[in-house]
Amino acid sequence: MTAKRDAPRACLLLAGMKERETEWLHAFSIQAPDMRIIHEDEIDAPENIDYCLIWRQRPGLLARLVRLKAVFSLGAGVDALLSDPSIPEWLPIIRMAEPGLTEGMVEYILWQTLFHHRRIWELIEAQRRKEWRPHNYPAPWDRRVGVMGLGVLGKAVALKLAAFGFSVSGWSRSAKEIPGVLCYNGRTELASFLETAEILICLLPLTVETRGILGARLFAQLPPGASLVNAARGAHLVEEDLLEALRVSHLSAATLDVFNEEPLPPTHPFWKHPRIFITPHNASITDPETAIAEICRQIARLEGGLAPEHTASRARDY
Ligand code: NDP
Ligand code: OXD
DSSP, X not given: OOOOTTOOOOEEEEESOGGGHHHHHHHHHHHOTTSXXXXXXXXXXXXXXXXXXXXXXXXXXXXXXXXXXXXXXXXXXXXXXXXXXXXXXXXXXXXXXXXXXXXXXXXXXHHHHHHHHTTHHHHHHHHHTTOOOOOOOOOGGGSEEEEEOOSHHHHHHHHHHHHHTOEEEEEESSXXXXXXXXXXXXXXXXXXXXXXXXXXXXXXXXXXXXXXXXXXXXXXXXXXXXXXXXOSXXXXXXXXXXHHHHHTTSEEEEEESOXXXXXXXXXXXXXXXXXXXXXXXXXXXXXXXXXXXXXXXXXXXXXXXXXXXXXXXXXXXX
């Protein structure tokens, strides 16, 4: 880890970081030694705090910080911050967009795409039965993968899958041009996007428009035998619709990293489902080293009178 001698002299509050706090405090002390870092239980002078880096926020906390210039979200998804009415509307909310988080997601989705492409679960099940059962699978270019959301993460994922050789399409709100990726946008093009998506990857933000989007209606538009990978938010998925689509074998399998209730309760039917593969909301993790470099860059922009980048928009809801 390298020290950033040009890191700005600001006062930054770390809030809602839980078990990751020690790691972050250490990283700030090395990379931004001139920055004053305050812990949320030690706020003696709220009027001295310039910035806040936050994950699971305590409602109302930010309203007390009268000098706050911007809020940094520890994660890329800002649904929880945008739904906190106590955060003043004028306060910039900066989404986490940093190379460590992006690369982690690219790696996770490539892993899961290969898992579903090769139907690895069939091999695992055969091994348990001590059965030697080679099965066929298409070449990557004959496998059509659909990426929902072509933002910071979805675009990087789509480019990697295309470079790997998969036949990739993507869907976003506004029109896009991404080399090697067939791009669709808006509700009117959703059906055309879905009808070829044999492996569907969700990397959408959670908004009023996208809540519950992974439901019976959408599943019916996927080709029979399709797989789902949801690494966005649990509330994108209608859980009972997934169970039904798997029961009737319209969908083959699903990988879920995110859930309506986290941690997933021990009694939840997903745990024991033979075709649902669970990871505990760690598809990707913000990397303190690369993220602090990005936070310092954004603070330098703000202190220099420039608008921050990757800000959430209340009008768009992401
Ligand atoms: P971005 O805001 O950069 O990208 C969002 C994409 O979704 C954009 O392409 C946007 O379209 C598209 N989109 C938004 N609303 C709609 C809509 N109604 N219809 C179609 N497309 C829509 O977000 P990121 O890529 O940085 O992150 C995506 C999500 O991934 C996060 O919100 C978070 O929930 C999740 N995440 C999960 C992690 C995990 O470990 N499981 C880790 C990190 C993130 P347009 O380009 O036109 O704006
Ligand atoms: C994020 C997440 O939004 O980890 O970054 O879920």
